[in-house]
Amino acid sequence: MPKLIRLLATALLAIGASAGTVLATAAPAHADACYTWSGVLAQGSSGEAVRQLQIRVSGYPGTGGVLGLDGQYGPATKSAVARFQAAYGLTADGVAGPATFAKLYALQDDDCTPVNFSYAELNDCNTTWSGGNVSAATAKANALVTMWKLQALRHALGDQQIRVTSGFRSVSCNNAVGGASTSRHLYGDAADLGAGPHSLCTLAQAARNHGFAGILGPGYPDHNDHTHVDGRPSRFWSAPNCGVASLTGSLDPLGD
Numbered sequence: 315m316p317k318l319i320r321l322l323a324t325a326l327l328a329i330g331a332s333a334g335t336v337l338a339t340a341a342p343a344h345a346d347a348c349y350t351w352s353g354v355l356a357q358g359s360s361g362e363a364v365r366q367l368q369i370r371v372s373g374y375p376g377t378g379g380v381l382g383l384d385g386q387y388g389p390a391t392k393s394a395v396a397r398f399q400a401a402y403g404l405t406a407d408g409v410a411g412p413a414t415f416a417k418l419y420a421l422q423d424d425d426c427t428p429v430n431f432s433y434a435e436l437n438d439c440n441t442t443w444s445g446g447n448v449s450a451a452t453a454k455a456n457a458l459v460t461m462w463k464l465q466a467l468r469h470a471l472g473d474q475q476i477r478v479t480s481g482f483r484s485v486s487c488n489n490a491v492g493g494a495s496t497s498r499h500l501y502g503d504a505a506d507l508g509a510g511p512h513s514l515c516t517l518a519q520a521a522r523n524h525g526f527a528g529i530l531g532p533g534y535p536d537h538n539d540h541t542h543v544d545g546r547p548s549r550f551w552s553a554p555n556c557g558v559a560s561l562t563g564s565l566d567p568l569g570d
């Protein structure tokens with residue numbers, strides 16, 4: 315083509331390419347400061363994207379359930395996702411797509427904690443998460459899961475405040491408050507909840523639906539002034555004044 319037109323065409327192509335670049339960078343997939351999912355996750359998916367999803371829906375395992383954080387999107391994960399979706403008015407198909415991820419982005423802070431809880435709130439013992447019965451990294455990771463369960467509990471109770479009065483404890487912090495030597499506070503997955511606006515029994519009863527294997531509350535020794543929840547390996551629930559009991563009725567193997 316004539317040189318002038320060729321130049322014009324080249325210029326137009328350059329502008330077009332430039333505009334295309336601008337458009338491409340102006341409308342990326344959602345970029346979240348904590349974690350960004352791409353595509354759709356469904357039963358059969360696996361990997362880190364699934365594990366990140368499992369952490370965030372760990373408060374939706376169904377009554378008495380505990381969701382495994384294994385990165386495998388099986389039936390339990392599908393059900394947990396569906397309960398999460400139903401809780402927030404989304405189509406409850408158990409498939410995690412853009413609407414589900416958008417809700418999760420809205421619910422998480424840049425450090426991956428749910429918006430209504432913080433690492434500081436779950437650790438008034440130290441800032442390092444060290445000195446407990448597990449590594450600092452494990453204690454902090456356990457606290458994150460606990461916070462997502464608390465976020466689910468909070469939403470189920472009308473999005474009113476839940477007050478955490480004690481979370482992670484080092485051995486020395488635990489000794490200072492007279493905690494049991496096997497206390498789950500030493501693992502970072504425990505939280506003591508104070509009354510107001512919810513009663514301690516309301517908290518203990520509702521906690522059964524949100525992934526807490528350990529629940530101790532009113533009527534259990536030394537638990538008339540708080541409700542304790544945790545992520546111990548096997549279920550122990552005891553809040554006799556609230557009608558909360560383990561189905562097995564076994565003795566508490568771990569203490570609080």
Ligand SMILES: [Zn+2]
Binds near residue numbers: 480504542
């Ligand atoms: Zn406790």
